[in-house]
Amino acid sequence: MAKISAITKQEKYKVEIHSLTGNSLIADEPVEMGGMNMGFSPKELLASSLAACTSITLKMYAAHKAWDLKEVKVDIALDFYAGENKTVINRKIDLTGDLDEAQKRRLLAVANACPVHKMLTNPVEISTIITDLKL
Numbered sequence: 001m002a003k004i005s006a007i008t009k010q011e012k013y014k015v016e017i018h019s020l021t022g023n024s025l026i027a028d029e030p031v032e033m034g035g036m037n038m039g040f041s042p043k044e045l046l047a048s049s050l051a052a053c054t055s056i057t058l059k060m061y062a063a064h065k066a067w068d069l070k071e072v073k074v075d076i077a078l079d080f081y082a083g084e085n086k087t088v089i090n091r092k093i094d095l096t097g098d099l100d101e102a103q104k105r106r107l108l109a110v111a112n113a114c115p116v117h118k119m120l121t122n123p124v125e126i127s128t129i130i131t132d133l134k135l
Helices: 042-065 101-111 115-120
Strands: 004-008 015-019 024-027 068-081 086-098
Touching (some): 042 101, 042 115, 086 101
């Protein structure tokens, strides 16, 4: 289970994000959205999650198979169309190494089975509470 804490203080939209494992980063909105562009936007963080998971999953799989996969580059384009209430994600994967066509096809299937891909393509439930709200 991933557990994250995010806090916004006085600096408009700057968000300090911390994991229970001791990692931290800054998120913010771009200047044109009223932020200071001090970190990734929330949409960029979502796209980053898929890119990172894809890269890691492919490297792990290739290492397990002892395939010559030297580098994985993943480009993500994420758009939300409010009028259609639809999110479209385009993912492009560039594999560097001595791989044949069958290995590349297998890695494509593996990419489509990475954990974040599965989360984004299956039903998602979000439960929200406000800590001091009396119901």
